[in-house]
Amino acid sequence: MLKITSVILLLICSLGAPRAHKAAASSLILQSGPMEGVLPAPPPGSCVLGETQHTIEVGQQRPCDTTFTEVGVSATPGVKLYVRYGQPVTMEAGEIVADYKAESAEPFKLIVLEPPHPGGTYYVALTNCGPGPANYSLRFGVFVVDYFGPVIKSASVKGKKLFVSGCEFSDDSVIMLDGEELATQQVTEQEMPTLLNRKAAKKAARRESVSLEVRDSLGRVSPPFTFVHPNK
Numbered sequence: 001m002l003k004i005t006s007v008i009l010l011l012i013c014s015l016g017a018p019r020a021h022k023a024a025a026s027s028l029i030l031q032s033g034p035m036e037g038v039l040p041a042p043p044p045g046s047c048v049l050g051e052t053q054h055t056i057e058v059g060q061q062r063p064c065d066t067t068f069t070e071v072g073v074s075a076t077p078g079v080k081l082y083v084r085y086g087q088p089v090t091m092e093a094g095e096i097v098a099d100y101k102a103e104s105a106e107p108f109k110l111i112v113l114e115p116p117h118p119g120g121t122y123y124v125a126l127t128n129c130g131p132g133p134a135n136y137s138l139r140f141g142v143f144v145v146d147y148f149g150p151v152i153k154s155a156s157v158k159g160k161k162l163f164v165s166g167c168e169f170s171d172d173s174v175i176m177l178d179g180e181e182l183a184t185q186q187v188t189e190q191e192m193p194t195l196l197n198r199k200a201a202k203k204a205a206r207r208e209s210v211s212l213e214v215r216d217s218l219g220r221v222s223p224p225f226t227f228v229h230p231n232k
Contacts, residue, residue, distance in 0.1 A: 039128035060119030064167035075136035089125035149220030157201035169193035172217035
């Protein structure tokens with residue numbers, strides 16, 4: 001299981017007033033303190049992207065690092081949240097160009113930068129898709145997660161082979177597929193700890209999806225990871 005050991009929420013200052021259909025022309029470093037504001041109404045049937053965006057500096061995170069950064073906004077459903085690495089969020093041919101998007105109709109939207117991700121400058125932008133002006137409250141923060149036992153991050157197949165990658169895998173860890181223990185080997189040349197079974201991909205291909213788990217040498221079992229064979 002994952003356990004959140006500390007949460008530090010940093011409130012950030014308000015964005016400048018956006019202009020209709022304009023890409024971000026300037027940026028400000030996020031500062032501590034309350035950040036609330038109003039986005040103007042867009043033209044009917046369209047969205048407006050804020051002219052001024054904010055930047056946050058985020059450290060590089062490797063796959064098994066435990067520092068997560070989150071950006072959230074509370075606003076009316078028409079307000080959407082975007083984050084982009086290294087350059088401002090833009091609107092091209094009516095479409096938002098960003099690396100992370102939170103566009104649901106919920107009043108609170110959240111983007112989490114979880115490992116792995118590059119370190120550097122991330123731009124934060126809001127759009128308002130109307131129909132009227134929108135009040136918003138924006139924040140960002142970091143939290144640290146401690147892993148107590150194995151955690152599966154990804155799974156893939158190559159031919160008949162099944163690869164399972166994650167964190168806190170011990171030397172004697174084994175893959176379990178739908179509760180069945182599989183013959184398991186360690187793979188050393190991957191970016192993060194990886195386990196291999198040489199025949200399980202064929203078994204996974206027969207089913208709509210399978211549940212993968214990893215059990216380590218202490219008997220700790222990872223949370224279930226749902227895997228769908230890429231040929232499905």
